[in-house]
Every structure is written in structure tokens, then in C-alpha cells.
Amino acid sequence: MGTPEDIRLLIAVLAPLVGAGLVMAAGKRHNLREACSFVAALVLFLATASLVPDVRSGAIPRLTLFHLLPGLNIALRADPLAMIFAVSASFLWVVTVFYSAGYMRGLNEHAQTRFNTCFALTLFGAVGCAFAANLLTLYLFYEVVSICTYPLVAHHQDEEGYSSGRKYLVYLTGTAKGLILPAMVLVYVLSGTLDFAPGIRTGILPPDVHRGIVTALYACCILGFAKNAVMPLHNWLPSAMVAPTPVSALLHAVAVVKVGVFSTVRVMLYVFGVDRMAALNLGLPTAYFVSFTIVVASIIALSKDDLKARLAYSTVSQLSYIILGVALLTPAGIEGGLVHIANHAFSKITLFFCAGAIYVATHKKKISEMSGLGRSMPFTFGAFAVASLSMIGAPPVAGFVSKWYLLNGAWDAGSVGIIVVLLTSTLLNTAYFAPIVYHGFFGKAPAADDGHAYSEAHPSMVVPLVITAVISVAIGIYPDFFMRFAQAVLP
Amino acid sequence: MTAETHTGAIPVLSILIFAPLAAAAIAVALRSDRALRWWALLFTLANAAFSLPLYSRFDVSTAAFQFVERHPWIPALKIEYSLGVDGISLLLVLLTTLVMPICVLASWRYIKTRVKEFMVCLLIMESAMIGVFCALDAILFFVFWESMLIPMSVMIGVWGGPRKIYAAIKFFVYTMSGSIFLLVALIALRLQTGSFDIPGMMGRGYPVGFQCWIFLAMAISFAIKVPMVPFHTWLPAAHVEAPTAGSVLLASILLKMGGYGFLRFCLPMAPNATAIFMPWVAGISVAAIVYGGFAALAQSDLKKLVAYSSVGHMGFVTLGIFTLTRSGIEGAMLQMINHGVTTGALFVAVGMLYERLHTRELGAAAGIGKHMPAFITCFGVFALSSLAFPGTNSFIGEFLVLKGSFEYSRWLTLLAVPGVVASAAYNLRMLQRVAWGGTSNPGHDGLRDIDLREVCALAPLVIFVFWIGLNPEPFMRVLHASVDQLIQQAGQGLVPRP
Numbered sequence: 004m005g006t007p008e009d010i011r012l013l014i015a016v017l018a019p020l021v022g023a024g025l026v027m028a029a030g031k032r033h034n035l036r037e038a039c040s041f042v043a044a045l046v047l048f049l050a051t052a053s054l055v056p057d058v059r060s061g062a063i064p065r066l067t068l069f070h071l072l073p074g075l076n077i078a079l080r081a082d083p084l085a086m087i088f089a090v091s092a093s094f095l096w097v098v099t100v101f102y103s104a105g106y107m108r109g110l111n112e113h114a115q116t117r118f119n120t121c122f123a124l125t126l127f128g129a130v131g132c133a134f135a136a137n138l139l140t141l142y143l144f145y146e147v148v149s150i151c152t153y154p155l156v157a158h159h160q161d162e163e164g165y166s167s168g169r170k171y172l173v174y175l176t177g178t179a180k181g182l183i184l185p186a187m188v189l190v191y192v193l194s195g196t197l198d199f200a201p202g203i204r205t206g207i208l209p210p211d212v213h214r215g216i217v218t219a220l221y222a223c224c225i226l227g228f229a230k231n232a233v234m235p236l237h238n239w240l241p242s243a244m245v246a247p248t249p250v251s252a253l254l255h256a257v258a259v260v261k262v263g264v265f266s267t268v269r270v271m272l273y274v275f276g277v278d279r280m281a282a283l284n285l286g287l288p289t290a291y292f293v294s295f296t297i298v299v300a301s302i303i304a305l306s307k308d309d310l311k312a313r314l315a316y317s318t319v320s321q322l323s324y325i326i327l328g329v330a331l332l333t334p335a336g337i338e339g340g341l342v343h344i345a346n347h348a349f350s351k352i353t354l355f356f357c358a359g360a361i362y363v364a365t366h367k368k369k370i371s372e373m374s375g376l377g378r379s380m381p382f383t384f385g386a387f388a389v390a391s392l393s394m395i396g397a398p399p400v401a402g403f404v405s406k407w408y409l410l411n412g413a414w415d416a417g418s419v420g421i422i423v424v425l426l427t428s429t430l431l432n433t434a435y436f437a438p439i440v441y442h443g444f445f446g447k448a449p450a451a452d453d454g455h456a457y458s459e460a461h462p463s464m465v466v467p468l469v470i471t472a473v474i475s476v477a478i479g480i481y482p483d484f485f486m487r488f489a490q491a492v493l494p
Numbered sequence: 495m496t497a498e499t500h501t502g503a504i505p506v507l508s509i510l511i512f513a514p515l516a517a518a519a520i521a522v523a524l525r526s527d528r529a530l531r532w533w534a535l536l537f538t539l540a541n542a543a544f545s546l547p548l549y550s551r552f553d554v555s556t557a558a559f560q561f562v563e564r565h566p567w568i569p570a571l572k573i574e575y576s577l578g579v580d581g582i583s584l585l586l587v588l589l590t591t592l593v594m595p596i597c598v599l600a601s602w603r604y605i606k607t608r609v610k611e612f613m614v615c616l617l618i619m620e621s622a623m624i625g626v627f628c629a630l631d632a633i634l635f636f637v638f639w640e641s642m643l644i645p646m647s648v649m650i651g652v653w654g655g656p657r658k659i660y661a662a663i664k665f666f667v668y669t670m671s672g673s674i675f676l677l678v679a680l681i682a683l684r685l686q687t688g689s690f691d692i693p694g695m696m697g698r699g700y701p702v703g704f705q706c707w708i709f710l711a712m713a714i715s716f717a718i719k720v721p722m723v724p725f726h727t728w729l730p731a732a733h734v735e736a737p738t739a740g741s742v743l744l745a746s747i748l749l750k751m752g753g754y755g756f757l758r759f760c761l762p763m764a765p766n767a768t769a770i771f772m773p774w775v776a777g778i779s780v781a782a783i784v785y786g787g788f789a790a791l792a793q794s795d796l797k798k799l800v801a802y803s804s805v806g807h808m809g810f811v812t813l814g815i816f817t818l819t820r821s822g823i824e825g826a827m828l829q830m831i832n833h834g835v836t837t838g839a840l841f842v843a844v845g846m847l848y849e850r851l852h853t854r855e856l857g858a859a860a861g862i863g864k865h866m867p868a869f870i871t872c873f874g875v876f877a878l879s880s881l882a883f884p885g886t887n888s889f890i891g892e893f894l895v896l897k898g899s900f901e902y903s904r905w906l907t908l909l910a911v912p913g914v915v916a917s918a919a920y921n922l923r924m925l926q927r928v929a930w931g932g933t934s935n936p937g938h939d940g941l942r943d944i945d946l947r948e949v950c951a952l953a954p955l956v957i958f959v960f961w962i963g964l965n966p967e968p969f970m971r972v973l974h975a976s977v978d979q980l981i982q983q984a985g986q987g988l989v990p991r992p
Binding site for chain 1: 893901919922930970
């Protein structure tokens with residue numbers, strides 16, 4: 004507890020903010036602008052990486068930025084849970100900088116400066132959420148993410164973009180203001196502080212609070228962080244897929260949705276606490292509640308022919324794995340859920356990168372038109388296949404590790420229902436990913452493609468997606484890096 | 495009563511109040527418009543600088559009135575000339591002196607005709623507004639209270655928009671009819687206590703029936719000023735027609751007098767009546783929050799939008815006051831300052847748009863961010879502040895009010911939540927449209943971004959948005975002692991009388 008203030012946290016949080024300012028100043032000088040993004044991303048990653056040894060050794064670096072009121076600060080802390088999210092988000096930003104430069108230039112998109120500025124600002128919000136030391140700081144950065152991603156979602160500035168953007172804001176800020184803000188004030192009234200508990204057992208609510216109030220607060224938090232895309236408040240996510248693909252990739256597979264899930268998990272473990280949740284019997288009902296999302300979203304994904312839409316529903320489904328794992332309240336379940344934050348990030352970003360590369364190279368969005376493309380784009384489809392295996396949960400790719408722990412956790416919790424849900428969803432995952440890969444490599448090219456010789460997209464796009472695919476395998480074979488953080492979360 | 499601390503050799507408050515009148519007299523003698531503008535600007539800046547020692551020399555450990563001046567005025571009626579500030583009025587005095595230079599800057603190009611008369615009106619207003627917050631004698635208070643009406647109505651009626659006469663008369667009639675009730679209550683109090691001394695009227699334990707009557711009489715007057723639903727209809731009319739500086743003064747200072755009146759008169763003088771009417775006023779406040787939010791959502795005129803948002807924001811102020819909790823009242827006080835900063839700033843910004851586009855339609859302003867990046871950055875800060883984005887000033891105020899309100903009644907607070915959500919909705923809608931709206935307006939190409947004068951008008955407000963938002967302690971510390979005493983006085987109404 005008595006660790007001195009750690010300036011690296013401030014560097015990590017400020018890097019994207021300063022980067023956004025530099026990007027805006029660089030304006031239309033493309034190379035300089037991309038260089039600013041890259042340097043900001045690199046500084047953020049290095050600052051985060053430099054925290055790894057400290058957190059490994061059991062320290063919790065902290066930094067208090069502002070004292071607002073008694074018990075109410077804007078403060079940062081890097082505990083193991085924060086590190087899982089911060090390391091994966093900051094690393095993937097570095098990769099995405101290259102990818103999005105290739106994508107945006109490849110398509111000659113407009114307003115690239117605004118795009119890059121908002122992108123950096125979103126990362127500012129995401130990293131802030133990761134390192135938030137209390138509910139207020141979490142809420143602040145959560146709202147930063149909501150506001151800064153709006154211009155990205157509505158990037159194309161057409162009717163579809165605006166209506167998706169509006170839906171996005173209505174869902175995300177509406178729930179945050181309508182559910183999280185009152186819940187936060189009430190938590191402050193009840194416990195006199197908003198600082199997260201040091202461990203996951205006790206939470207911060209005093210023991211004598213009426214169980215009805217705790218349950219209501221809990222429901223507000225599960226539904227209020229609507230970026231977690233738990234049904235019925237998931238609909239913004241598929242709509243947001245109108246955004247350019249790098250946005251979908253980093254933001255809607257990694258940063259934004261993970262901010263939602265991370266916040267949910269953070270609040271479940273560090274505000275309510277495992278003991279309180281167990282005592283009030285909130286765990287398994289939550290698990291069943293999100294199971295509905297897991298299964299239904301997978302079924303909807305089956306019906307989508309648009310590749311990004313299918314990936315979007317796959318994301319909706321996979322995000323709920325994380326909440327499900329934590330809600331099981333068993334050690335294996337919590338570990339599996341938390342490590343899935345990183346595992347899903349690396350695999351899902353690969354899938355979106357592939358979708359974007361396919362679109363830039365061929366201008367195709369529909370899965371049914373992608374037959375045979377794998378033969379002309381072997382790296383892209385190879386990476387897609389690897390990431391699909393991870394989503395399905397096949398060894399040795401990352402997703403297997405998560406699913407193994409989740410199944411173990413469900414077994415420990417003695418819930419046959421959850422095991423059935425996990426197995427069903429695995430089958431559904433296979434059903435909607437396998438055909439894409441199979442037809443990509445072995446399908447017959449559609450007649451319309453005769454005479455077209457498609458090739459891989461620009462290396463600035465292909466290299467990042469190969470890197471993330473390789474990492475997906477690597478953290479499947481050596482899950483230790485993220486797993487140790489997940490284990491350190493447990494008491 | 496705790497002991498009052500008297501002012502030293504220099505009568506600071508008297509100078510603050512009467513210097514603007516002297517400055518107005520000098521302004522009458524000036525000839526060129528240019529000289530008038532510079533004179534008004536330099537004088538208001540000097541007055542603002544002169545008011546700062548009030549803060550640095552303020553003793554935060556006591557709830558007593560400070561910088562007190564007492565002189566006999568009309569001895570036959572026991573009317574005194576007495577001034578003083580405590581924690582509740584100090585910040586409002588400082589807010590007034592801060593806002594004045596900004597008003598002058600905002601009128602720099604906006605007011606083209608009768609500049610002299612306009613600046614004289616502004617300076618008279620400053621005098622009266624500071625007087626209201628400093629007066630410790632009920633009649634003196636009432637004199638200042640009423641003397642604001644004339645210059646304000648003139649400002650609306652002469653330099654206003656197309657329906658200026660209608661708006662000016664509506665404003666005048668509403669406020670005037672409220673004032674009559676206030677005067678009656680003050681005279682009734684004088685008959686009970688034998689003097690017009692405001693501190694002397696507090697905590698006297700009047701009979702409950704008497705308290706109810708004076709509470710209602712004063713509450714009507716203050717409710718019109720705040721304005722509380724259903725007395726709010728003068729506000730959109732006045733705001734829309736008034737020139738920028740008029741809107742800023744209305745929003746930043748005049749509305750605060752309602753809240754100030756509740757805190758200075760109703761709560762400490764009629765604690766039992768406060769306890770009786772508390773649920774009703776709190777309920778009306780919640781209604782105002784929700785109503786103001788949704789009404790603002792429906793507006794396409796930018797000034798009307800901000801005007802209705804004021805109704806919602808001031809609903810938070812009255813809600814905070816009538817929770818009678820420490821965080822509620824401190825939140826309400828802070829929210830008054832915040833509203834003064836943020837809404838004042840929004841009116842200045844809308845005025846800047848009007849100077850360029852000659853319309854306040856949201857549709858006509860759509861997409862202006864592309865051409866005016868510096869403007870839109872400031873505008874974005876104020877819009878986010880208005881929706882109580884965490885890290886900005888309004889968040890702290892709203893958080894404290896909600897905290898106090900949760901302590902008072904959970905269900906009532908939950909009813910206010912739709913209003914909170916609506917405030918996010920209308921602000922984001924406004925910001926989105928203005929920043930890069932859907933239509934491309936061809937007329938925007940030649941627009942110039944804000945110049946140095948306009949930056950100077952907005953920059954201090956941006957600083958205050960973040961200063962209060964990230965470090966509210968310097969503003970809160972002056973409140974604690976006075977609010978504690980107020981709660982103790984008003985809390986007497988909550989315990990049953992023997």
C-alpha cells in the first residue's frame with residue numbers, strides 16, 4: 004500500500020493524449036502525423052511494459068492526480084487486472100498504427116487527421132480505464148471513450164454513419180448517465196469512498212447494506228457499462244461496424260468493448276467483491292444471464308453474410324465469456340474470464356485485420372463472395388484460419404486456454420447448465436467460422452471474379468495481421484504471461 | 495449570532511458597489527464608442543482585481559459576516575446601511591466581478607448603437623448585483639434587488655431581438671410581481687423583530703403559521719427569479735431576445751439571486767416552514783430537472799436550448815438546497831457558480847455564432863467546427879461541462895447535489911435521473927450538430943475563427959471549468975463554515991418543537 008507515486012502511470016496515460024495533440028498539429032503532413040501516432044503508441048507501450056516487472060513482484064504502482072472531495076480522487080493504479088488489459092491494448096495500438104496507415108491510405112479515406120486524433124484520444128480513455136484506481140476515474144475515462152469514438156463511428160458522414168453514431172451515443176452515454184452515475188453516487192453515499200478494494204474478496208460496500216440495494220446497484224453496473232454488449236443493450240455494436248475497419252479492429256474488438264467488459268469485471272470484483280456476490284447469490288444468475296447473450300449472438304452470427312457483421316456478433320458472444328467466467332466465482336472461472344480479455348483481443352483483432360485487408364484488396368464485404376480468395380491471399384486467410392481456431396477454442400491457439408479454464412470453473416461451480424452453454428457455443432463458433440475458412444481455401448471462385456487476379460493487400464496491413472496471428476498461437480502455447488497476472492488477481 | 499468581523503480602514507464592499515456607479519457617471523462624459531468600450535473593460539477588470547482580496551482575506555473558519563460596514567440610514571424606521579459577506583455570498587460576489595469584463599468583451603462588436611447607454615446600463619447592473627449579495631439590511635437588499643430590474647429591462651428592450659418589447663415587459667412583470675410578495679414578507683418580519691437587520695431576523699423561532707406565510711411569500715419571489723417550474727416562462731423569452739451580455743448577466747448572476755434568496759432568507763428565517771414545504775420544493779425541483787432537460791432537447795434555437803438547460807440546471811440548485819444536507823447545499827452553491835461559468839460561456843459562444851451567421855438556428859450553425867476549430871474546442875468544453883462530464887465543474891456540483899439528494903430520498907433522486915440523461919442528450923446533440931453536422935452549409939466558407947478578443951472572453955471560463963472540476967477545494971473551503979451554520983439554523987425545523 005505504501006508504494007510511492009509512480010510517474011510511469013502518468014506517462015502511460017498522457018502519451019496518447021499528447022500524441023493526439025501532436026497528430027492534430029501535424030495535420031495534413033501524412034508521414035509526420037503517422038510518426039506522431041507511432042511514437043505515442045510506442046511510449047505508451049514501453050511505459051506499460053516497464054510496469055510489468057514491478058507488478059510481477061507484487062507491487063501495485065499508484066498515482067493520485069487530483070483530490071476532488073474526501074474519498075473522491077482521480078487516481079491511477081497498476082494492479083494485475085489492469086496490466087492484462089493495458090498490455091494488450093497498448094501493444095495492439097502499436098500494431099494498428101501501421102495497419103490503419105495502410106488501410107486509410109489504401110482507400111484514400113477523407114479526414115484522416117481527425118481519424119488519427121480521435122483514435123489516439125480513444126486509447127487515452129482505454130488506458131485510463133485500465134489504470135483507474137477508483138470508480139470515478141473509471142467513469143471519467145469510460146465517458147472519454149464514448150465521446151471520442153463517436154466521430155470514428157460516424158466517420159463516413161453519410162446517413163448510415165450518422166444514424167449508427169446516434170445509436171452509439173444514445174446507448175453508451177444513456178446507460179452511463181442513467182445507470183452508472185446514480186449507482187456511483189449511491190455507492191459513495193453508502194461507503195464514503197469510491198476507491199476500489201485492495202483485493203477481490205470484500206468489495207467496498209459496508210456489510211450492513213440491504214441486499215435489495217446491493218442487488219439493484221449490481222444490476223445497474225452489469226447493464227450500465229453497455230460497452231460490454233450484453234444483451235439486450237448490445238445493438239450499438241453491430242451498427243458501429245459501419246466505421247472504417249481499423250476502428251472496428253482496435254476499438255470494437257479491443258479497446259471499446261474491452262473497456263466495457265473490463266469495467267464490468269472491475270466493479271464486480273473490486274466494488275462488490277466475491278464474498279458479497281456469493282452471499283447474495285448473484286454469481287450464477289449473472290452467468291446464466293450472459294449465457295443467453297453467448298448463445299443467441301452466435302446464432303445471429305450464423306445468419307450474417309457480411310463478414311464484419313458476423314465478426315461483430317461473434318464479439319458480442321465472446322465478450323460475455325469474460326463476464327461469465329468471473330460470475331462463476333471459482334478461481335478457475337475468474338482466471339479463465341480474465342485471461343480471455345487478452346486472448347480474445349489478439350485473436351479478434353486478427354480477424355478484423357483480415358476483413359479489412361480483404362476489403363482493401365478486393366472491395367468485398369460479403370462472405371458468399373469470398374470463395375477461393377484464400378488461394379490468392381494465403382497469408383490473410385491463413386491468419387484468419389488461425390484466429391478462427393482461437394475463437395472456436397481449439398488447441399494450441401489462445402482461445403483454448405480460456406475455454407479450458409472456463410470449463411474447469413463451470414465444473415468447480417457444479418453447474419452443468421454452464422458447461423452445456425460453453426459446449427453449444429463452441430459448436431456454433433465452429434459453424435460460423437469454419438465455412439469461411441473452408442470456402443476461402445477450397446471453394447470455387449465466383450463467376451464474377453473471372454479475369455480478376457487478386458493479390459495480398461499492402462504489406463503494412465499483412466504484416467500486422469500475421470504478427471497478431473502468431474501471437475495468438477504463442478499465447479496459446481505459452482499462456483504464462485497473461486495467466487500469471489490473472490492468477491495474481493486471486494487472493 | 496457569532497461575532498461579525500468589521501472591515502479595516504477601507505470600506506471594501508462599499509467601494510465595490512459604488513465604484514461602478516462612479517464609472518457609469520464618467521462613461522456618460524465619454525464621447526467615442528471606442529473610448530467607452532475600453533473604459534468599461536478597464537474599469538470592470540480593475541473592479542474584479544479589487545474584489546480578489548475579499549477571497550484572500552476571508553476567514554474560512556467562521557460563519558460570521560465579514561468585511562461588515564454599518565451606518566445608520568433612516569433611523570426613524572430603523573433602516574441601516576449595512577453590508578457584509580459570508581461564505582454563501584462571497585463566491586457570488588466574485589462571480590459577478592469576474593463575469594462583468596466578459597460581458598463587456600462579448601458586447602464589443604455586438605452592440606453597435608447607443609454604446610454609451612449600454613455600457614452605463616451594464617455598470618449600473620454591476621453595482622446593483624454586488625449590492626444584492628452584500629446587503630445585510632432587508633430594505634437595502636430590496637433596493638438593490640429592485641434597481642436591477644430597470645437596467646435589465648432596458649437592455650432587453652432596447653438592444654434586444656425582434657420581440658424585445660414583449661420579452662422586456664414579460665421579464666419586468668414577472669419579477670416585479672414576485673418582488674411585491676418579498677416586500678410584504680420583509681415588512682412582516684420587521685413588525686415581528688423590530689428591525690430590518692437580516693442576520694437579526696434569522697433563527698428567531700417565529701410561530702409556525704407565521705413562518706409558513708413568510709416562507710410562501712418569499713419563495714414565490716425567489717422561485718420566479720430562479721426560475722422554478724411553473725414560473726419559468728419569462729426566461730426563454732428574455733434570453734432569446736436579450737443581447738449577449740444581457741443573456742450572460744441573466745444566466746450567470748440574476749438567476750443566482752433566487753438561490754441566494756432561499757439560502758439567505760427562507761432557510762434560516764423559516765426553518766419550520768422549510769421542513770413543511772421541503773418535499774414539495776424538492777419535488778418541483780426534480781420536475782424542473784426533467785422538464786428542462788426534455789424541453790431543451792426539443793429546441794432548434796441555440797439560445798432557447800441553453801435557456802431551457804438553465805431551467806434544468808437551476809433545478810439541481812433548488813434540489814440541493816432543499817435536501818438540507820451539507821453536501822446538498824454545498825453542491826447547490828457550487829452548482830450556482832458552475833452554472834454561472836458554463837451557461838454564461840455558452841451564451842457568449844452562441845453570441846459569437848450569431849455575430850457571424852445572424853441566426854441562432856441549430857441547422858444554420860451545423861458543421862461550423864470545420865471552419866472554426868478554436869471556437870469549437872471552447873464550445874466543446876462548455877457543452878461537456880454543461881452535461882456534467884466528469885473532470886469538469888458541473889460534475890462536482892451535480893455529484894454533490896445527487897449525493898445530498900440520495901441521503902434525503904432515494905426515490906426522488908431516481909426520478910431526476912431521466913433529466914440527467916436528457917442533459918447528456920441535448921448537449922451532445924448540440925455539440926455534434928455544431929461541430930460537424932450533417933448538412934454542408936455553403937455560407938460557412940468565409941467565416942473567420944475567433945480572434946484574440948473572443949479568446950480572452952472565453953479563456954478564463956475554460957480555466958474555471960477545469961479548475962473547479964479538478965480541484966474544487968479552494969472554492970469549497972469558503973463554504974463549509976457558513977453552510978454548517980445554515981444547516982444548524984434550518985435544521986431546527988426538523989426537530990419537533992417543545
